[in-house]
Amino acid sequence: MDIAILLAVLKRTLIAGTPLLLGTLGEIIAERSGVMNLGVEGMMSVGAVTGFIVTFTSGNPYLGMISAVIVTAAFSQIHAIVSISLQANQVVSGLALSMLGIGISVLWGKPYIGRPLHSKFGEISIPFLSDIPFIGELIFNQTLFFYLALIIGFIAWFMLYKTRPGIALRSVGENPKASEAQGISVVLYRYIAVGIGGALAGLAGCHLSISYSKSWIEGIVAGRGWIVIALTIFAAWNPAKAFMGAFLFGGIFVLQYLLQPLGISPSILAMLPYVTTLIVLILFAIGKESRKKLHAPAMLGEMYRRGER
Amino acid sequence: MRDITKAFNGTFANKNINLHVSSGEVLGLLGENGAGKTTLMNILYGLYRPDSGSVLINGEDVRIRNPHESMNLGIGMIHQHFMLVDNHSVLENIALGFPDSPFFFPDRFIRKKINTFSEKYGLYIDPDKQIWELSAGEQQRVEILKALFLESDLLIMDEPTSVLTPQESIDLFSIIRRMKDEGHSVILISHKLDEIMANCSRVTVLRKGETVGDSAISDVDERSLSRMMVGRDIILTFEKKPLPRGKEVLNVENLHVISDRGLETVNNVSFTVHENEIFGIAGVSGNGQRELIETITGLRKARSGNVSLFGSSILNKSPRVINNRGVTHVPEERIRFGIVPNLLIYENAVLKHHHSHPFSSIMFLDYEAVKGHAKDIIEKFSVSAPSINVPMKSLSGGNIQKLIVGREINNKPPLLVASHPTYGLDVGATEYIRKQLLQRREEGGAVLIVSEDLEELVGLCDRVGVMFKGRFTGIVDPSTTRLEDIGLLMTGIEAGEDS
Ligand SMILES: Nc1ncnc2c1ncn2[C@@H]1O[C@H](COP(=O)(O)OP(=O)(O)OP(=O)(O)O)[C@@H](O)[C@H]1O
Ligand SMILES: [Mg+2]
Numbered sequence: 008m009d010i011a012i013l014l015a016v017l018k019r020t021l022i023a024g025t026p027l028l029l030g031t032l033g034e035i036i037a038e039r040s041g042v043m044n045l046g047v048e049g050m051m052s053v054g055a056v057t058g059f060i061v062t063f064t065s066g067n068p069y070l071g072m073i074s075a076v077i078v079t080a081a082f083s084q085i086h087a088i089v090s091i092s093l094q095a096n097q098v099v100s101g102l103a104l105s106m107l108g109i110g111i112s113v114l115w116g117k118p119y120i121g122r123p124l125h126s127k128f129g130e131i132s133i134p135f136l137s138d139i140p141f142i143g144e145l146i147f148n149q150t151l152f153f154y155l156a157l158i159i160g161f162i163a164w165f166m167l168y169k170t171r172p173g174i175a176l177r178s179v180g181e182n183p184k185a186s187e188a189q190g191i192s193v194v195l196y197r198y199i200a201v202g203i204g205g206a207l208a209g210l211a212g213c214h215l216s217i218s219y220s221k222s223w224i225e226g227i228v229a230g231r232g233w234i235v236i237a238l239t240i241f242a243a244w245n246p247a248k249a250f251m252g253a254f255l256f257g258g259i260f261v262l263q264y265l266l267q268p269l270g271i272s273p274s275i276l277a278m279l280p281y282v283t284t285l286i287v288l289i290l291f292a293i294g295k296e297s298r299k300k301l302h303a304p305a306m307l308g309e310m311y312r313r314g315e316r
Numbered sequence: 317m318r319d320i321t322k323a324f325n326g327t328f329a330n331k332n333i334n335l336h337v338s339s340g341e342v343l344g345l346l347g348e349n350g351a352g353k354t355t356l357m358n359i360l361y362g363l364y365r366p367d368s369g370s371v372l373i374n375g376e377d378v379r380i381r382n383p384h385e386s387m388n389l390g391i392g393m394i395h396q397h398f399m400l401v402d403n404h405s406v407l408e409n410i411a412l413g414f415p416d417s418p419f420f421f422p423d424r425f426i427r428k429k430i431n432t433f434s435e436k437y438g439l440y441i442d443p444d445k446q447i448w449e450l451s452a453g454e455q456q457r458v459e460i461l462k463a464l465f466l467e468s469d470l471l472i473m474d475e476p477t478s479v480l481t482p483q484e485s486i487d488l489f490s491i492i493r494r495m496k497d498e499g500h501s502v503i504l505i506s507h508k509l510d511e512i513m514a515n516c517s518r519v520t521v522l523r524k525g526e527t528v529g530d531s532a533i534s535d536v537d538e539r540s541l542s543r544m545m546v547g548r549d550i551i552l553t554f555e556k557k558p559l560p561r562g563k564e565v566l567n568v569e570n571l572h573v574i575s576d577r578g579l580e581t582v583n584n585v586s587f588t589v590h591e592n593e594i595f596g597i598a599g600v601s602g603n604g605q606r607e608l609i610e611t612i613t614g615l616r617k618a619r620s621g622n623v624s625l626f627g628s629s630i631l632n633k634s635p636r637v638i639n640n641r642g643v644t645h646v647p648e649e650r651i652r653f654g655i656v657p658n659l660l661i662y663e664n665a666v667l668k669h670h671h672s673h674p675f676s677s678i679m680f681l682d683y684e685a686v687k688g689h690a691k692d693i694i695e696k697f698s699v700s701a702p703s704i705n706v707p708m709k710s711l712s713g714g715n716i717q718k719l720i721v722g723r724e725i726n727n728k729p730p731l732l733v734a735s736h737p738t739y740g741l742d743v744g745a746t747e748y749i750r751k752q753l754l755q756r757r758e759e760g761g762a763v764l765i766v767s768e769d770l771e772e773l774v775g776l777c778d779r780v781g782v783m784f785k786g787r788f789t790g791i792v793d794p795s796t797t798r799l800e801d802i803g804l805l806m807t808g809i810e811a812g813e814d815s
Binding site: 169170177178182184185186188189191192302305 | 361363382383387398399400403408409411413415420
């Protein structure tokens, strides 16, 4: 393959992987606190539509990005209130959040279908580093979202494993009772973790609508929120491992376009990412060794009541 | 604490309890299993809220809503059931609740602190080990370290010594004495009356949720204390009849076992247990006892060697197969391995037998039989429980232990393997369980006990194997061996010939 084509493919892979990485990082943080949030698809949809509308009307993509983050973080708190304070089943509440979010994005986005954006995120080239042949173009000549994803990924890993709040967050997901007994507020940590998860899902969503795509398309998230949930497991709840999974799946999205000229039906190709997700999850569940290493937070999905034994 | 009342589902755990501690005082808190000691302390620590009553600190009425607030008020607590995060390291567990640990890289700071602390006071622990790799005694050390680091004005200790060796307890009490001299106060809960007598200046005794005694230590003795607690005299003695050793039941040969870290924790251990015999394993916890027991009961795979029961090998068989062959097991960590906390009491009472006659036929459980069995155990082993229809976790620690021991010994198993059989039991229950163990011996059963309590081992056992760093440093006859010699063996100094 021509080096230029290879470069283009790899670059598309990184771009396609960026929203997956952002979403996965958010879900990792939420799940580490013990709250499973199956509402990622809905949150990403809300982020996408908010980002698009604000950018479209204000003409300022940065404003669009910031509002997407804020609105989605607020949206995620519905799940927090229902599952943490009202102690409803997390699976049900998360699924409801997904449906609600998808609905909102369809409703709000109706007037904008097919309308193109005039102001979009351009590529930012990092001085000097972008001059490195190949690597420079691939990694250091990307959009703000890509850089943000890398930086947030590193910060998330560092915070989780090297700082005191990180230890507390993981403890809350592993053993809320013991954490409470150590003076940690389980409820506060869980609310914040769900909020961060929402903010990152919002960022992931608006990447799709104001950077990746050129106009508003209904159902723009297209199941990426569900892939994020699979990737969270695949990454074993570790931000460092999320990088690999996210970009691998980014590659599969790009593969669709690569294989199209070979005459394979586009409908079958469109299934690729989802079929791969299923296969990966099955392989993961079968491998006994890996199941041991899987190591989900011990109290993931369990509600916590204070003052009980 | 004034007029504290707390009820769970209509039954009182605490009823108008008054309790006070002055600075520089060690207060002993005594009471039978289920008397309400832990509940009272959980209220003081902010884990539970009282239904009525008030807490005063330095004369000021305070409302403690959660542990965060009680920690700010200078209260620390060592919990009866370890409050540790299993999948985290010792470092992470201690850093979690330590307010002075830095934001970045707290583990480095804590590591230094642990090292200086263990050098000074002799509470050794590997800071990088994960909690699930530790034995009960080691976990207790972590709990103690965690609490001591906080340097609380008032430290609550809920049965801190039940799984410590005598030497470790002595070390702990010298730390407590130093704290007292510095003006800190301590509330000590223990079922070991000699500890209370030796270390406390005052005692408060609870019975069925009410205060029944509060006096200076000089006004009481062990006998009057146990009378206050139970309402009758209890003298802990061991009445062991000399019995000839019967047929061989368990034979462990050259057993090698690898720990979770891949290190050899059981190193070439061989011993036998016979009918009409109680065999004890002594040692500081963390020297391979846990792994040895887990291998015998099928919870862990051995690397080499053999374990046989009545001459046929049970090595690396599944726990159910081993259980069906007649080996029952009282595990050292009762909450994690002994019960299912969220299931009801009667369901827990038939664990391990639920699949067989008379509790189930073809597919269905016979709930009448199950409940009858549960009532039987509760009555025989005087487990105090509101009813058999409550979740297991609502029982007090000692009562959980009674139910487990009852469940395991009730069917008269050919071999009973028990780690810390009297862990957390009050004097009355301890006396009863020891009698039961001796009765098993007389009836021809074989019993294998692991304990940190040397006195108990010496009193009950016909032979004691002492473990150090995975090896037996000696198998001795306790009736002819001095306690000090066993103590020496526990530190790895081999005395001489086997009996
Ligand atoms: N969360 C709870 N739910 C229901 N009942 C409870 C709960 N906590 C305690 N109890 C009940 O309150 C009573 C007192 O229990 P507590 O744990 O205070 O006893 P204890 O004195 O600490 O006993 P032990 O010596 O066995 O530890 C018990 O009968 C127990 O069943
Ligand atoms: Mg208790």
